[in-house]
Amino acid sequence: xxxxxxxxxxxxxxxxxxxxxxxxxxxxxxxxxHLILTGALSEGEKLPSVRELAQTTSxxxxxxxxxxxxxxxxxxxxxxxxxxxxxxxxxxxxxPERIESILSSVKSGVRELLYLGLTKQEIWELIExxxxxxxxxxxxG
Amino acid sequence: xxxxxxxxxxxxxxxxxxxxxxxxxxxxxxxxxHLILTGALSEGEKLPSVRELAQTTSxxxxxxxxxxxxxxxxxxxxxxxxxxxxxxxxxxxxxPERIESILSSVKSGVRELLYLGLTKQEIWELIExxxxxxxxxxxxG
DNA sequence: TAGGTGTACTATATGTAATAGTACACCTAT
DNA sequence: ATAGGTGTACTATTACATATAGTACACCTA
Numbered sequence: 001x002x003x004x005x006x007x008x009x010x011x012x013x014x015x016x017x018x019x020x021x022x023x024x025x026x027x028x029x030x031x032x033x034h035l036i037l038t039g040a041l042s043e044g045e046k047l048p049s050v051r052e053l054a055q056t057t058s059x060x061x062x063x064x065x066x067x068x069x070x071x072x073x074x075x076x077x078x079x080x081x082x083x084x085x086x087x088x089x090x091x092x093x094x095x096p097e098r099i100e101s102i103l104s105s106v107k108s109g110v111r112e113l114l115y116l117g118l119t120k121q122e123i124w125e126l127i128e129x130x131x132x133x134x135x136x137x138x139x140x141g
Numbered sequence: 142x143x144x145x146x147x148x149x150x151x152x153x154x155x156x157x158x159x160x161x162x163x164x165x166x167x168x169x170x171x172x173x174x175h176l177i178l179t180g181a182l183s184e185g186e187k188l189p190s191v192r193e194l195a196q197t198t199s200x201x202x203x204x205x206x207x208x209x210x211x212x213x214x215x216x217x218x219x220x221x222x223x224x225x226x227x228x229x230x231x232x233x234x235x236x237p238e239r240i241e242s243i244l245s246s247v248k249s250g251v252r253e254l255l256y257l258g259l260t261k262q263e264i265w266e267l268i269e270x271x272x273x274x275x276x277x278x279x280x281x282g
Numbered sequence: 283t284a285g286g287t288g289t290a291c292t293a294t295a296t297g298t299a300a301t302a303g304t305a306c307a308c309c310t311a312t
Numbered sequence: 313a314t315a316g317g318t319g320t321a322c323t324a325t326t327a328c329a330t331a332t333a334g335t336a337c338a339c340c341t342a
Contacts, residue, residue: 021298023330030249037252049287060332065289082287082340094258102250102257106264107271108171109247111178114272116243117235123247124265130248131255162329164299190318201301206320223309223318 014057024059028067036076036087039138047077047085155198165200169208177217177228180279188218188226 014031016024035041047053050068054061068085071077078088113123155172157165176182188194191209195202209226212218219229254264 025330033253034249037249037256050289051287062333063331066330068288079288080340081289081338084287084340090256091258099254099257099259102253103267106247106250106254107268108175108178109243109250110268110272111275112174112243113240113247115178115231116240117232118240120269120272126244127248127251128261131251131261134252166299191320192318203302204300207299209319220319221309222307222320225309225318 014053016057016059025063025067025070028059028064029070032067032071033076038134041087043087043089045087047087049084155194157198157200166204166208166211169194169198169200169205170211173208173212174217179275182228184228184230186228188228190225 013035014028016027016031018024020027032041032047041047047068048056050061050064053059054064057064068077068079072079072085075091076088077085079085110123114120118126154176155169157168159165161168173182173188182188188209189197191202191205194200195205198205209218209220213220213226216232217229218226220226251264255261259267
């Protein structure tokens with residue numbers, strides 16, 4: 001099992017599965033997005049540099065840069081030339097198109113869960129359980 | 142028996158975006174899955190043949206076949222040699238691994254919706270609205 | 283100034299996706 | 313038995329995405 005991880009300098013953990021059909025840069029994006037959305041990474045916090053993360057994960061710097069570039073264009077992080085990449089602030093205004101896009105995939109997932117035999121109540125509980133767990137995990141001072 | 146369960150007018154709706162980064166066979170899979178999960182296609186109903194769907198969508202038969210093959214291996218449809226492809230029955234036993242996999246992506250989506258400013262209540266309502274809409278759309282005899 | 287940083291660019295190798303074509307076994311209706 | 317439709321399995325080719333390797337440059341900080 002090929003996996004790389006690292007915990008230091010502000011980022012908790014990055015796990016890559018080289019055998020997954022999902023592109024490496026997508027896995028990196030999902031990893032960092034998850035850390036931000038769950039509050040494991042706070043606004044303004046510094047991410048590992050392109051070269052550092054490339055070394056610690058044994059992944060090509062170009063691949064790391066592509067992940068960072070995407071994350072920046074999606075508003076999750078921002079880059080400062082010569083300094084590094086940092087966690088951005090959550091959006092202030094709502095983006096209806098983006099919301100609709102994500103909502104669509106969530107609906108599809110819920111439909112499939114119902115198809116697999118789960119009830120609405122079960123689904124609500126399973127989702128809410130982890131969401132509230134996220135809240136607990138955030139830095140509360 | 143002059144009237145058989147033919148796919149008159151064929152299948153309801155198959156929409157392909159040739160400019161999408163998502164592979165064509167994935168789009169076909171998602172389309173058919175959606176029709177099954179929403180009840181637009183009922184158990185036992187016949188799907189368009191590989192060659193017919195290839196013609197009506199202007200897509201290579203091999204691409205259609207790949208979509209059908211995947212859907213069969215995932216349990217949504219079943220193929221009968223010489224007769225065609227048909228909608229399978231929903232699973233009887235629960236598949237914990239598969240449920241966990243889908244649940245994971247649903248959670249990620251919900252987390253991102255919260256990040257985008259939606260509240261739990263809003264998300265519950267938006268999801269449940271379409272789910273119940275699906276129920277209304279099914280053939281109720 | 284030196285070293286770390288983001289960024290851009292070319293080039294190459296690999297795998298997937300999509301197409302085109304052919305062939306065969308099976309089912310149904312005639 | 314025959315003809316036509318069906319699923320299925322191949323080969324081959326083209327196009328594109330992914331990942332890698334290497335180089336170069338502008339910027340920031342100590």
